[in-house]
Amino acid sequence: MMEKVVLIRYGEIFLKGKNRNFFENTLENNIKNALISVDNVNVAKIPGRFMVSGFGEFDEDIVINKLKKIAGIYSFSPAVLIETQMEEIISASIDQLSDEQGTFKVVTNRADKSFPLNSMEISRLVGGRILSANRNLKVDVINPQHILNIDVRENKRTYIFTKTIKGIGGMPVGCSGKGLLLLSGGIDSPVAGFMMAKRGAKLYALHFHSFPYTSELARLKVEELSQKIAEYNAGELTVFMCSMTKYQEMINRNCNPIYNITLLRRAMFTVAERLCKEKGIDMIISGENLGQVASQTIESMTVVSNVVKDIPIMRPLIAFDKQETIDIARQIDTYDISIRPYEDCCTIFVPDNPVTRPKLFKVEAEEKKLDFDKLVDESYETMETVVIKAR
Numbered sequence: 470m471m472e473k474v475v476l477i478r479y480g481e482i483f484l485k486g487k488n489r490n491f492f493e494n495t496l497e498n499n500i501k502n503a504l505i506s507v508d509n510v511n512v513a514k515i516p517g518r519f520m521v522s523g524f525g526e527f528d529e530d531i532v533i534n535k536l537k538k539i540a541g542i543y544s545f546s547p548a549v550l551i552e553t554q555m556e557e558i559i560s561a562s563i564d565q566l567s568d569e570q571g572t573f574k575v576v577t578n579r580a581d582k583s584f585p586l587n588s589m590e591i592s593r594l595v596g597g598r599i600l601s602a603n604r605n606l607k608v609d610v611i612n613p614q615h616i617l618n619i620d621v622r623e624n625k626r627t628y629i630f631t632k633t634i635k636g637i638g639g640m641p642v643g644c645s646g647k648g649l650l651l652l653s654g655g656i657d658s659p660v661a662g663f664m665m666a667k668r669g670a671k672l673y674a675l676h677f678h679s680f681p682y683t684s685e686l687a688r689l690k691v692e693e694l695s696q697k698i699a700e701y702n703a704g705e706l707t708v709f710m711c712s713m714t715k716y717q718e719m720i721n722r723n724c725n726p727i728y729n730i731t732l733l734r735r736a737m738f739t740v741a742e743r744l745c746k747e748k749g750i751d752m753i754i755s756g757e758n759l760g761q762v763a764s765q766t767i768e769s770m771t772v773v774s775n776v777v778k779d780i781p782i783m784r785p786l787i788a789f790d791k792q793e794t795i796d797i798a799r800q801i802d803t804y805d806i807s808i809r810p811y812e813d814c815c816t817i818f819v820p821d822n823p824v825t826r827p828k829l830f831k832v833e834a835e836e837k838k839l840d841f842d843k844l845v846d847e848s849y850e851t852m853e854t855v856v857i858k859a860r
């Protein structure tokens with residue numbers, strides 16, 4: 470018996486009792502969903518870990534790439550699973566290092582205390598046999614280039630592996646409530662969504678457009694970003710597409726243009742809170758960042774958040790430098806999509822001199838020039854829902 474598998478480690482040490490079961494079950498489901506397209510794949514719980522098995526040789530890379538995107542996984546190792554039997558352990562170990570050169574050491578972990586050799590004895594025996602089988606290798610126990618791990622488990626199962634790949638860590642998606650991500654086509658909001666998914670929030674997205682002022686290509690861009698985010702969000706992202714066209718035309722016609730962005734953002738957050746309440750979503754997630762952009766001064770954020778009464782607003786990027794956000798956008802592969810130059814509804818009807826320190830009473834006075842509630846109702850009621858699947 471010899472099977473290729475992947476061993477998955479998660480941060481189980483922080484968890485106790487009921488929470489631990491919930492965490493493990495959620496993670497198991499997320500792994501299964503992420504690997505759903507891989508033929509014959511099997512995901513099983515083994516003590517303290519998960520094991521993926523059954524996949525064909527050509528699907529190993531796909532499995533690895535999917536696992537790299539699952540929140541709650543700390544690290545994982547492609548391994549071979551063999552029967553606990555000395556000759557099998559030796560031949561599988563030799564095989565694992567057959568293409569390598571340089572220095573190595575063997576590290577054995579014996580959970581099965583009924584096996585006659587202890588871990589030191591196993592390591593020494595296997596190390597000796599590797600040395601005589603591969604003349605390009607030398608032992609270095611202090612600073613080896615390769616570490617061959619032998620994990621002797623219960624039920625006559627032994628795992629052998631040399632590589633440990635880092636996962637993204639965090640908590641499994643679905644463990645920390647639901648979040649409505651305000652998703653523009655920009656760089657920041659996809660990163661904000663990723664960070665909250667990584668902390669275990671199940672994401673939904675809300676995108677505002679002003680078609681036909683914003684183009685069909687701008688929408689496509691949001692769908693492509695959603696596809697990337699879906700990979701981190703248990704395989705899918707439900708996106709609500711909401712038109713602000715009429716509202717923007719009305720503010721443009723009736724209000725002092727220096728308040729355009731403030732007014733637009735207050736309408737966005739009003740729609741967002743209503744949607745959260747209707748769908749049972751627990752929080753709003755925004756890519757705002759404290760800074761000098763007119764819409765992102767503390768005064769602007771205060772006047773805008775004022776419309777949201779009962780739902781928390783999460784701003785995971787609030788203290789990031791732009792470069793820190795860009796680095797993560799590159800890591801999650803959204804950057805190149807985000808920088809495509811299409812109009813966003815925040816960039817049309819933009820005044821040259823937007824107010825940077827809006828006063829609430831002045832903004833409310835501008836809003837009185839419109840039928841705010843009716844316009845927001847109209848946007849809300851014409852919202853479309855699109856379910857985007859990860860590829």
Ligand code: ATP
Pocket residue numbers: 650651652653654655656657658659675676677678754755756757762764765813814815
């Ligand atoms: P981003 O890079 O995410 O577009 P930004 O630096 O352009 O952010 P703003 O335009 O002030 O900053 O937007 C701040 C946040 O408001 C965005 O991160 C996003 O969460 C939300 N937002 C902005 N425009 C839209 C939109 N068209 N649809 C949905 N949410 C939006």
Ligand code: MG
Pocket residue numbers: 653654655656813815
């Ligand atoms: Mg933007």
